[in-house]
Amino acid sequence: MIIDFAGRPLDMARCRVMGVLNVTPDSFSDGGRFNHLDAALAQAHRMVAEGAAFIDVGGESTRPGAAPVSLQEELDRVCPVVEALARETDAIISVDTSSAQVIREAAALGAGLVNDVRALQREGALAAAVATGLPVCLMHMQGQPATMQERPEYDSVLREVTGFLMDRVRVAEEAGIPATKVLLDPGFGFGKSLAHNLELLRSLDQMRALGYPLMVGMSRKSMLGQITGREVSERLPAGLAAATIAAIKGAAVIRVHDVRETVDAIRVVTAMEESGS
Ligand code: 8Y4
Secondary structure: OEEEEEEEEOOOOOOOOEEEEEEOOOOOOOOOOOOOOHHHHHHHHHHHHHHOEEEEEOOOOOOOOOOOOOOOHHHHHHHHHHHHHHOOOOOOEEEEOOOOHHHHHHOOOOOEEEEEEEOOOOHHHHHHHHHHOEEEEEEEOOOOOOOOOOOOOOOOOHHHHHHHHHHHHHHHHHOOOOOOEEEOOOOOOOOHHHHHHHHHHHHHHHHHHHOOEEEEEEOOHHHHHHHOOOOOHOOOOHHHHHHHHHHEEEEEEEEEHHOOOHHHHHHHHHHHHOOOO
């Protein structure tokens, strides 16, 4: 199963790494150091050299307490980066946005994937994604970013997450996005307790059996802090373990901050899977 990400075809049978490129001023994980265009581009080029197949460019923080970003601000942050990277690299440029206008502009500038943590539920986002013809990643979130971690609750987290995602696949398909252009993501940390996140990680192979390429993001997240007791800056070993587990369970794309280390971890999984019988 090969997916064409805006003229950049990729075999989704093999696990790939997506590098996170925050272009928000308040990105707590990277301290806002990549606010400026030059620094953002340099960081992206480094991640590509380290083996990232995708660069995920995001200008809106979903961190609880983060100030809302105006549309113009998001466009101003994201568009120059998407344009430069699409031109300067062979990596697939993913745009992390829920905004219809950002989807349209980014696609026109060469983006190859729409990564929407709101699964194209915002006004106009679905129509915009359809119009671009791009593949989309549909992610599950319970609640809204500001309050989603206050009291996450599920009867069955796997059933509810897969039920939501399959409903969004149906809506997307009815709107004109073929199922062959859909990636699914359980949304680790988005309205989930540690127990919920662990159940989803354990069940990732069952989610994979739905037939869609899976994307996952656990890099530096609170679930790793809860497991290890480590601060954000000390979560890389836990993140590598989480990425390795996800890859073994069939994830197609692993979204991470630490590309070089994750690429090596995934190489071990791929080597095992491609060796012998
Ligand atoms: C430290 C650093 C702690 C970052 C938490 C975080 C996902 C995503 C995000 C994901 C998809 C984040 C945009 C949250 N997470 N997109 N985006 N899947 N598809 N938090 O899991 O990285 S942002």
